[in-house]
Amino acid sequence: MPTPADGNLSTTDEHSVSQDAELRFDGHGFDIESTAHKSLPGIPNAQAFKRRGLRAASSMLLDLHNHTRYSPDSRVDPAALVGVARKARLAGIAITDHNSVGGIAAAEAATDREFLVIPAIEVSTDSGHVLGYGIREVIPRNLSVSETAERIVALGGVPVAAHPFRFWSGLGPTAVAEARFPAYETCNGRTLRRGNIRARALARERKIGETGGSDSHFLDEVAKAVTVVDAGALRLDDVLQLLSQGRTSAQGTDRGSAATVRYVSKAVGEWILRGMRRI
Numbered sequence: 001m002p003t004p005a006d007g008n009l010s011t012t013d014e015h016s017v018s019q020d021a022e023l024r025f026d027g028h029g030f031d032i033e034s035t036a037h038k039s040l041p042g043i044p045n046a047q048a049f050k051r052r053g054l055r056a057a058s059s060m061l062l063d064l065h066n067h068t069r070y071s072p073d074s075r076v077d078p079a080a081l082v083g084v085a086r087k088a089r090l091a092g093i094a095i096t097d098h099n100s101v102g103g104i105a106a107a108e109a110a111t112d113r114e115f116l117v118i119p120a121i122e123v124s125t126d127s128g129h130v131l132g133y134g135i136r137e138v139i140p141r142n143l144s145v146s147e148t149a150e151r152i153v154a155l156g157g158v159p160v161a162a163h164p165f166r167f168w169s170g171l172g173p174t175a176v177a178e179a180r181f182p183a184y185e186t187c188n189g190r191t192l193r194r195g196n197i198r199a200r201a202l203a204r205e206r207k208i209g210e211t212g213g214s215d216s217h218f219l220d221e222v223a224k225a226v227t228v229v230d231a232g233a234l235r236l237d238d239v240l241q242l243l244s245q246g247r248t249s250a251q252g253t254d255r256g257s258a259a260t261v262r263y264v265s266k267a268v269g270e271w272i273l274r275g276m277r278r279i
């Protein structure tokens with residue numbers, strides 16, 4: 001723990017300290033740790049992964065969690081998001097606005113056959129956030145986890161538990177078990193490292209897939225975490241199939257302690273502005 005302030009903030013960021021202590025996964029933490037603090041200035045994370053040669057020749061990188069101005073807490077222009085992601089040498093991105101699909105069309109209009117835009121949504125359930133990939137219509141908020149997941153599947157989409165161990169907006173250990181997710185988001189760029197490690201440990205225990213996404217709300221956050229898929233899976237159907245089969249993995253950086261201070265103060269400020277309603 002770097003400072004007392006960080007300690008306080010991080011305990012509020014997860015479900016509880018004691019839950020965290022239940023799990024010891026010394027053998028699993030190194031993946032995330034080894035990629036932390038190695039990023040270069042700007043948006044170089046995707047290139048950094050490729051330079052390190054991690055399956056670069058046979059895989060592609062997708063940032064599967066990005067917000068635009070169609071989320072109440074972001075002002076990012078969807079076309080600008082596509083441009084930045086292409087510069088970061090990603091193969092594609094998902095547009096995952098909070099309870100909205102409004103940004104998808106503009107992002108798709110800004111791309112071509114060389115870069116994949118995945119229509120998606122981040123749904124607020126009664127227990128926390130669920131990502132739906134391959135979704136172009138709004139799924140009502142505040143439904144149960146299982147009903148939300150069922151509606152995503154009924155629309156031909158793939159449900160993934162977003163940052164399941166982030167305090168406040170993650171499903172937590174009980175709700176995450178209510179639906180049969182083919183994958184958990186195990187590397188979320190706005191979740192503290194131990195939350196990501198817990199998600200990863202649970203995904204591996206259940207032998208399901210893992211996804212990574214920056215959870216970007218600003219352009220300079222894009223590509224901080226990515227999902228690794230087999231090269232050649234550049235069509236939407238291919239990616240959805242790999243996701244639904246649990247055949248994806250995750251890489252990236254977690255939220256550092258400096259970012260935690262900014263994030264918490266921003267989140268609390270916005271929460272007050274929203275009339276103390278959750279997103």
Ligand SMILES: [Zn+2]
Nearest residue numbers: 122129162169
């Ligand atoms: Zn979320």
Ligand SMILES: [Zn+2]
Nearest residue numbers: 065067122215
């Ligand atoms: Zn999000």
